[in-house]
Amino acid sequence: xxxxxxxxxxxxxxxxxAATYAGLLAVSGAALAMFLWWATAGLLDRQTEAAIATDxxxxxxxxxxxxxxxxxxxxxxRLAGNxxxxxxxxxxxxxxxxxxxxxxxxxxxxxxxGQFYELQVVRGGMRSLARVQAYxxxxxxxxxxxxxxxxxxxxxxxxxxxxxWAMVIVCGLAWIGAFVVRDMFxxxxxxxxxxxxxxAAGDLTQRVRLTGRGDEFDQLAxxxxxxxxxxxxxxxxxRQVSNAIAHDLRTPIARARTRLEDASLHAESPADLHxxxxxxxxxxxxxxxxxxxxxxxxxxxxxxxRAAFARVDLSPPLAGxxxxxxAVAEARGVTLETxxxxxxxIFGDAALVQQAVANxxxxxxxxxxxxxxxxxxxxxxxxxxxxxxxxxxxxxxxDERQKATQRFYRGEAARHTPGSGLGLALVQAVxxxxxxxxxxxxxxxGLRAVLNLPQSAGVVTI
Amino acid sequence: MRILVVEDDKDVxxxxxxxxxxxxxxxEHADNxxxxxxxxxxEPFDAIVLDRMLPGGIDGLKILExxxxxxxxxPVLILSALADVNxxxxxxxxxxxxxxTKPFAFAELLARVEALSRRGKAEGPTTKLxxxxxxxxxxxxxxxxxxQKIDLQPREFRLxxxxxxxxxxxxxxxxxxxxxxxxxxxxQTNVIDVHVSRLRQKVDKPFPVPLIQTIRNAGYTLxxxxx
Numbered sequence: 293x294x295x296x297x298x299x300x301x302x303x304x305x306x307x308x309x310a311a312t313y314a315g316l317l318a319v320s321g322a323a324l325a326m327f328l329w330w331a332t333a334g335l336l337d338r339q340t341e342a343a344i345a346t347d348x349x350x351x352x353x354x355x356x357x358x359x360x361x362x363x364x365x366x367x368x369x370r371l372a373g374n375x376x377x378x379x380x381x382x383x384x385x386x387x388x389x390x391x392x393x394x395x396x397x398x399x400x401x402x403x404x405x406g407q408f409y410e411l412q413v414v415r416g417g418m419r420s421l422a423r424v425q426a427y428x429x430x431x432x433x434x435x436x437x438x439x440x441x442x443x444x445x446x447x448x449x450x451x452x453x454x455x456x457w458a459m460v461i462v463c464g465l466a467w468i469g470a471f472v473v474r475d476m477f478x479x480x481x482x483x484x485x486x487x488x489x490x491x492a493a494g495d496l497t498q499r500v501r502l503t504g505r506g507d508e509f510d511q512l513a514x515x516x517x518x519x520x521x522x523x524x525x526x527x528x529x530x531r532q533v534s535n536a537i538a539h540d541l542r543t544p545i546a547r548a549r550t551r552l553e554d555a556s557l558h559a560e561s562p563a564d565l566h567x568x569x570x571x572x573x574x575x576x577x578x579x580x581x582x583x584x585x586x587x588x589x590x591x592x593x594x595x596x597x598r599a600a601f602a603r604v605d606l607s608p609p610l611a612g613x614x615x616x617x618x619a620v621a622e623a624r625g626v627t628l629e630t631x632x633x634x635x636x637x638i639f640g641d642a643a644l645v646q647q648a649v650a651n652x653x654x655x656x657x658x659x660x661x662x663x664x665x666x667x668x669x670x671x672x673x674x675x676x677x678x679x680x681x682x683x684x685x686x687x688x689x690x691d692e693r694q695k696a697t698q699r700f701y702r703g704e705a706a707r708h709t710p711g712s713g714l715g716l717a718l719v720q721a722v723x724x725x726x727x728x729x730x731x732x733x734x735x736x737x738g739l740r741a742v743l744n745l746p747q748s749a750g751v752v753t754i
Numbered sequence: 755m756r757i758l759v760v761e762d763d764k765d766v767x768x769x770x771x772x773x774x775x776x777x778x779x780x781x782e783h784a785d786n787x788x789x790x791x792x793x794x795x796x797e798p799f800d801a802i803v804l805d806r807m808l809p810g811g812i813d814g815l816k817i818l819e820x821x822x823x824x825x826x827x828x829p830v831l832i833l834s835a836l837a838d839v840n841x842x843x844x845x846x847x848x849x850x851x852x853x854x855t856k857p858f859a860f861a862e863l864l865a866r867v868e869a870l871s872r873r874g875k876a877e878g879p880t881t882k883l884x885x886x887x888x889x890x891x892x893x894x895x896x897x898x899x900x901x902q903k904i905d906l907q908p909r910e911f912r913l914x915x916x917x918x919x920x921x922x923x924x925x926x927x928x929x930x931x932x933x934x935x936x937x938x939x940x941x942q943t944n945v946i947d948v949h950v951s952r953l954r955q956k957v958d959k960p961f962p963v964p965l966i967q968t969i970r971n972a973g974y975t976l977x978x979x980x981x
Contacts, residue, residue, distance in 0.1 A: 570971075580857050581940060584837065588939070591838065615909055616935060619948045647939045654941060 306477040310470030317469060321462035325455040333448040340423050340439045341408060347379075347437045348427055355429060363435075364392045378440040380413060380422045386432030395436065402426055402436070410441070421445050480509045484516060496524050529593060533586060536700040540713070541579060548575035578712075585714040589699065592721040597641055606636040606670070606677060609646040614668055617653045626660040628653070631669035636677050638745050640726045645679075645745065648722040651715040652681040652741050659685030659739070676728065676746035684738040693732045719743065755779045755800040755871050760790030760817065761833065762808050766856070770803060770833075773860045774867070787812030794821055799828050800871045803863070806834035806845065815848045822849035829870035833858070839938070861972035865924040883918040886978045888957065888965060890918055899961060909934070910953050917966065917976040926973035950974055 347370070354366040367381045371394055382393035390397060394415055402409050405426040413422045424438030483501045490498035499520060500513040555568030591597065614630040621628035638645070649668070656666035664684040671678045688696050695701045697720040702713040716730070719741070723730040728745040757779050761767040767783055774781045782797070784790035787808040794802060794817060802821075806814035818830055830852075832845040837855040845853045852866050883890040887900045895911060897904045906914065913934050917925060927946040931937040950966060958964040967975050 576857075577859070584940070587837065597839070612935060612937075616937075616941070616945050616949075619952055620945050623948045623951070643938065646937075650937075650939075650941055 304474070306474035306481075307470075309477055310474040313473045314463075314466035314470040317466040318459075318463055321459060321466075325458060329451065329455060333444075333451055336441075336444045336448070337423075340441060340444070341425075343439060344408075344423070344425050344437050348425070348435075351435065351437070352427070360391075360431075360433070363429075367392050378443075380415065380424060380436070380438035380440060382436040384434045384436070386434075388434065391433070393436070398434070398436065399424075405434070413438075413440075415440070484513065487516070487520075491520065496520070496527060526593070529590075532699055533590070537586075540700045541582060544575050544579050544582075548572045548579070551575065582712050582714065585712055585718065586699070589714065589718050589721045592644065592718070592725050595725060597644065597725060601640050603637060603639050604642040606638055606642060606645055606679075607632055607634060609642045610636065610649055610668070610670060610679070613646055613650045613653055616650070617657055620654075621657045621660070621666060624657060624660070625662045626657055627665045628657065629665060629667040629669075631667070633670055633672050636670050636672055638677050638726070638747055640745060644722045644725065648719040648743065649679055649681070651719050652679075652743065655715060655741075656681050656683035656685075656739075659683050661685060676744060679743040679745070680740060681743075682735045682738060682740045684735070687734055687737055687739040688732060690734065696732060697730060716741075755868075756782070756798065757867065758782045758784070758790070758793055758797075758799045758802045760784045760787070760794070760802065760808065760814065761805040762786060763805070766805075769860065770863065773864060777864055777868075786810030787814070787817060790814075791817045791820060794828070795824060795826065801867050802828055802830045803867060804830050804832050804850075806832060806836055806841075815845065818845075818848045818850060831863070831867055831870055833863070842938075859971070861924065861969070862926050862928065865926045865929060865973060868923045869920055869925065869929065883915065883921075885918050885921040885976055886963070886965060887961075888918070890915060897957075899957065902960075904956055906953075906956060909949070910956070913949060913953055914957065917974065921976045924969050924972050924975045929973065 351363060351366055355363045364383065367383060370379060371381060380393075380395060382395040382398060383391040384393075384398050385391055388398040395413060399409070399411055399413065401411060402424070405428045408423060408425050410421065410423045413420055413424075415422075420440050421442045422438040423441045424436055427435045427437070429435055480503075487498045487500045499517045502510050502513050502517075504510070551568050551572045555565050555572075559565040559568060611630075611632055614628065614632065618628045618630075653666070653668055656668075660666045660683045666683045667681070669680050671680070692701075697716045699717045700713040701717075716732075720730050723743055723745070726745045728743065731742040731744070733740040733742065755778075757774055759767060759770050759774070759781055761770060761783070762785050764785075767785060771781045771783050782793055782799070784793050787810040789810070790804070790808065791812055804814045804817060808814055808817075814832060814834070818832070821828065821830070830850050832850040832853045833856065834841065834845065834853070835856040836842075836845075842853045842855075851870050854863060854866060881891065881893050883892065889898045890896075891898075892915070897906055897911070897914065913930065916930065916933050925933075927944070928940070930946050930950075931941070954964070954966050958966055963978050965976055965978060967977060967979060969975055
């Protein structure tokens with residue numbers, strides 16, 4: 293026994309899609325927050341550092357110009373001129389005792405020069421936060437330059453809080469969105485799944501509902517519906533064939549059986565018996581021929597021959613058909629006119645097309661009146677090859693034309709000619725296999741059969 | 755001719771064996787793949803009639819492949835209920851010389867087997883075919899009868915050539931369709947008869963002795979009618 297499937301949520305494609313959605317949303321939210329942080333708080337930090345660096349450059353020039361006295365006076369000037377009251381200076385001697393500046397004492401944690409520190413300072417009796425950097429001066433003096441950043445740090449705190457909250461909201465939204473995505477997914481698939489279940493239960497008329505938005509799901513639904521239509525047609529074909537076998541093959545089988553039984557009961561001489569057996573054998577041969585034609589049509593309709601498709605020139609095989617039937621037509625007092633191009637390239641199965649055209653020409657010759665003319669003409673069009681076979685016989689009445697391509701259908705006019713009623717069905721099957729069409733038209737008088745075969749596969753090279 | 759029939763269906767095998775014997779051939783029969791393969795490799799035959807689906811673990815194609823693997827070129831006629839184009843191709847690819855689907859008419863089988871045995875003998879490139887007073891020059895593509903030139907259409911030429919190559923043997927309508935027109939389907943109308951009768955007009959009509967004979971329920975043969 294297989295183990296029971298645990299926690300089906302992991303098997304739900306909806307959940308997977310939803311989780312992906314949530315994950316993507318969270319990641320993009322985080323990326324946005326990080327960029328915002330970098331662009332605001334980060335910018336403030338960089339501005340502070342730039343200001344400190346500029347200060348340091350200015351003060352070092354003063355030191356170079358006038359030594360300690362000049363530096364002390366410069367610091368005094370800068371402190372006096374500092375409107376924002378955010379500058380921090382401390383000049384200390386080699387023992388870190390204050391020489392001048394607005395800090396009372398050198399921060400003990402700060403020993404490394406040339407590096408930024410952010411630390412608590414006491415300035416004018418007020419505790420505050422400053423971003424500072426120390427510089428070593430000649431003669432053991434140390435200079436500390438900094439900026440009060442308490443306001444900026446508050447701003448940064450605010451920003452951090454806001455972004456954290458935003459992340460929480462993003463996660464919440466992602467969670468909700470995930471559920472929405474999952475539900476959409478389920479709803480959309482429900483239609484497909486319901487249809488499939490109905491089909492599996494035997495109701496072949498069900499189709500997937502289209503939303504009419506023309507989106508991917510609609511495209512999928514259309515493909516599925518096309519597939520179901522095809523299955524439906526195949527089922528219909530199977531039913532037609534079984535009906536046909538039941539009705540149309542029963543008759544010749546019954547005839548052969550009757551002949552044999554009659555002969556076995558009533559034959560008076562071996563010659564009679566022989567004759568009856570021979571006739572029954574001929575009947576059976578006819579039945580076998582019908583079966584072979586049926587199987588061939590079924591084979592063509594199944595589409596497996598498509599694997600053998602190739603680029604072929606139809607001209608030689610069709611010329612062969614014309615040549616084969618020209619003699620037959622002549623023997624019947626019918627003229628077969630042919631009009632073939634030098635080349636008629638298609639992507640398909642030349643032997644099948646040849647057989648289809650042979651069937652059409654066979655019909656045309658068969659139904660032509662004495663002294664009449666049948667024509668086989670092939671035209672190369674940009675869209676494909678058009679094969680037209682026309683006779684001057686009785687034609688097929690308009691209301692029968694649709695049915696003429698069904699298996700075993702025999703028109704009133706054809707009742708008394710030999711044939712199985714499978715010829716046009718085969719032509720139709722060959723046309724469909726090639727993605728083409730078979731059109732039957734009134735040639736007034738007579739029948740015009742037009743077989744259109746596309747130059748498919750997108751390769752048109754002449 | 756010594757012919758091996760490998761066929762498991764009792765009725766079919768009995769029918770084929772009896773018929774071939776009546777036609778004057780020596781026939782061996784195996785009713786399973788193992789015996790069939792054993793006979794085929796251990797004894798010389800002029801032709802083998804081989805069913806495809808056989809009991810005994812070795813099917814017809816396997817026998818055929820084994821034979822051809824041993825450079826045994828005995829002509830093989832595959833006799834099978836598998837009638838698909840693909841199956842036919844499979845059989846011929848495996849080394850079969852001809853493929854006949856069940857159900858079949860015995861005349862068809864006999865004609866094909868006899869045609870095969872002729873093919874088995876290496877003829878070498880012939881340039882001239884002669885039957886009675888009918889001569890065919892394959893190089894200049896000229897046909898003469900009793901010294902008199904006969905003009906033939908290309909297809910008529912090929913039809914006559916086929917008949918002459920199988921002179922004295924029966925050729926069936928399907929053999930002609932396949933051999934001369936390369937058609938592997940059965941046109942509903944009997945087109946072959948029309949073409950043969952046209953050929954007769956040219957080859958036989960002007961002469962006292964007809965050469966193309968119709969064999970009832972079978973096909974045609976090319977030989978002088980002897981009383």
